Amino acid sequence: MKKINYFIQYVLILILFSIFKILGIKLSIIISSSIFSLLGPIIKKNKISKQNLSYAFKNISNQSKENIIRSMWKNYGKIFAEYMFIKDFRLNPKFSKNIKLENNEILNEVKSKSEPVIFVSGHFNNFELMAMSIEKFGISLAAVYRPLNNYFLNPIMVNIRKKYICRNQIQKGISGTKNLLKSYKNGSSIAIMIDQRVSEGIQSDFFEKKALTTTIPAQFVKKFNCKIVPVYIERLENDDFKIKFNKPLIFNQDESIEKITLKLNQNLEKMILKNPDQWIWTHNRWR
Numbered sequence: 549m550k551k552i553n554y555f556i557q558y559v560l561i562l563i564l565f566s567i568f569k570i571l572g573i574k575l576s577i578i579i580s581s582s583i584f585s586l587l588g589p590i591i592k593k594n595k596i597s598k599q600n601l602s603y604a605f606k607n608i609s610n611q612s613k614e615n616i617i618r619s620m621w622k623n624y625g626k627i628f629a630e631y632m633f634i635k636d637f638r639l640n641p642k643f644s645k646n647i648k649l650e651n652n653e654i655l656n657e658v659k660s661k662s663e664p665v666i667f668v669s670g671h672f673n674n675f676e677l678m679a680m681s682i683e684k685f686g687i688s689l690a691a692v693y694r695p696l697n698n699y700f701l702n703p704i705m706v707n708i709r710k711k712y713i714c715r716n717q718i719q720k721g722i723s724g725t726k727n728l729l730k731s732y733k734n735g736s737s738i739a740i741m742i743d744q745r746v747s748e749g750i751q752s753d754f755f756e757k758k759a760l761t762t763t764i765p766a767q768f769v770k771k772f773n774c775k776i777v778p779v780y781i782e783r784l785e786n787d788d789f790k791i792k793f794n795k796p797l798i799f800n801q802d803e804s805i806e807k808i809t810l811k812l813n814q815n816l817e818k819m820i821l822k823n824p825d826q827w828i829w830t831h832n833r834w835r
Contacts, residue, residue, distance in 0.1 A: 554697075554698045554699065554700050554701075555700055557698055557700075557701070558698060558700035558701050561701060564580075565631070565632045568580070568629055568632040568633075569632055573629070573630070573632075573633045573636070573643075576629040576632065576633075577625075577626045577629045577630070577787060579629070580625040580626060580628050580629035581621075581622045581623070581625035581626050581629070582625070583625055584621045584622065584624050584625030584628065585618065585621050585622050585625065588617075588620075588621030588624065588625075589617070589618070589621065593830040594617065594621075594830075596829075596830055596831075596832050597617050597620065597829040597830050598613050598617065600829045600831075600832075600833065600834065601613045601616060601617070601824075601829060603755050603756075603757045603834055604755040604817075604820070604821075604824070605824075615825075616824050616825045616829075617825075617829065619825030619826075620825050620826075620827070620828065620829055620830075623673050623783060623825065623826055624828060624830075626673070626674075626783070626787065627673060627674050627675075627676075630674055631676075631705075631708065634676065634680075634708055634712045634713065635711070635712050637677065637680065637712070638680055638684070638712040638713070639712075644684075646786075646787070646788045646789060647677060647681060647788070647789045647791065648784075648788065648789065648790045648791070649681060649685075649791050649793070650790055650791065650792040650793065651792060651793045651794070651795075652793075654777060654793040654794075654795070654796065655682065655685050655687065655793060658687055658737060658777075659685065659686055659687050662735060663774075663775075664688075664732050664735055664736055664737040664738070664774065665737050665738075665774055665775045665776070665777050665796065666737070666738045666740065666764075666765045666768055666769075666774055666775070666776050666777065667679075667682060667689075667737060667738065667739040667740070667777045667779050667793075668740055668741075668742045668765055668776055668777070668778055668779065668812060668815075668816075669739075669740075669741055669742070669778065669779040669780065669781065669819075670741055670742065670743035670816050670819060670820065670827060671741060671743055671744070671827060671828040671831070672780065672781040672782065672819070672823075672826050672827055672828075673781060673782065673783035673789070673826045674781065674783070674789065675741060675781055676709070676713050677781060677789055677791060678739060678779050678781055678791060679691040679713050679714040679739040680712065680713045680714065681791055682714075682737070682739060683713075683714050683715070687737055688734075688735055688736040688737065689714055689716060689736055689737050689738070689739055690714070690716040690717075690718050690727075690728060690731035690732070690736045690737070690738050690739070691709070691713065691714035691716065691717055691718065691738075691739040691740075692718050692719075692720050692724065692728065692738065692739070692740040692741070692764070693706070693709060693717050693718070693719060693720065694719075694720050694744055695719060714739065716731060716736060718731070720744075720746060720762075721748065722748060725764060725767075728764065732768065732772070732774075738764075738768070739779075740762065740764060740765065742761065742762055742765065742812055742813070742816060743816055743827075743831075743833065744762070744831065744833070745759065745760050745831065745832065745833045745835065746760055746761070746762045747760065748762075749761045749762045749763055750763055750805070750806060750809060752806065752809045752810050752813055753810055753813060754813045754816075754817070754833065754834070755817060757834050758834070759813075759833050759834050760833075761809055761813060762809075763805050763809055765808070765809075765812055766805040766806075766808035766809045766812070767805060769799050769801075769803075769808055770801070770805060770808075773801060775796035775797065775798055776796060776797040776798075776799070776812065777793055777794065777796050777797075778794040778797065778812075778815050778816075778819070779791060779792065779793055779794070780792045780794065780819045780822070782822075782823060782826060783826060797811070797812075797815070799811070
């Protein structure tokens with residue numbers, strides 16, 4: 549049954565992407581955000597989103613939850629439509645000018661010193677643009693990704709990511725960590741979303757509730773004494789984007805993996821609280 553559902557999803561998404569390509573990005577974003585706003589509240593993940601919001605906001609009202617989730621689904625729909633135009637974001641100057649980079653001097657320093665760093669972020673709007681912008685800036689990069697559950701769609705998504713987002717895509721997991729080490733030793737920085745639940749992670753406080761969290765950034769700090777650069781992606785008016793590269797975090801070598809991981813979670817919390825409707829709440833991170 550799961551295979552049939554995945555195939556139906558695959559066919560529907562291909563049809564939508566074909567329609568989006570004909571309509572262009574502006575109209576596609578309007579249609580896709582409307583579809584997600586309509587369907588999102590009636591699926592299981594909406595319930596997960598409400599529960600997650602209760603963890604992050606202890607005294608939030610039901611109406612506030614509804615407002616945040618409604619905006620989240622709208623943003624989610626926009627991200628979905630934008631996948632059809634990832635090639636244009638990468639190659640078309642008309643699209644590229646809508647992505648504003650803040651604190652470029654941090655990227656210039658990474659590039660000029662040729663000292664790899666770990667770029668960390670979360671699933672904000674539009675999270676794929678982080679790795680794309682770093683690589684376009686001329687920095688050698690390896691990006692960690694989680695395969696889609698839908699095995700019909702996953703090859704298409706991996707191909708899109710390798711061609712237009714970041715050429716060096718490394719699948720999360722133990723074998724992927726070995727490839728990350730190899731890439732880092734060869735001079736590549738690493739881009740990783742640290743808000744995703746990982747079975748090989750550790751239990752770390754995230755909004756004061758234990759969540760399985762990746763330790764990859766902390767492991768690299770301990771092994772290589774590298775810098776961690778937090779990145780925040782924000783959707784602006786007219787669906788422009790601002791990607792802010794924050795001041796690098798430098799940790800004491802005596803700090804444990806657990807403490808470093810906790811501090812990174814706390815840094816991520818601050819980003820989420822800035823615009824909670826721009827973070828994807830649907831993932832069951834505290835399961």
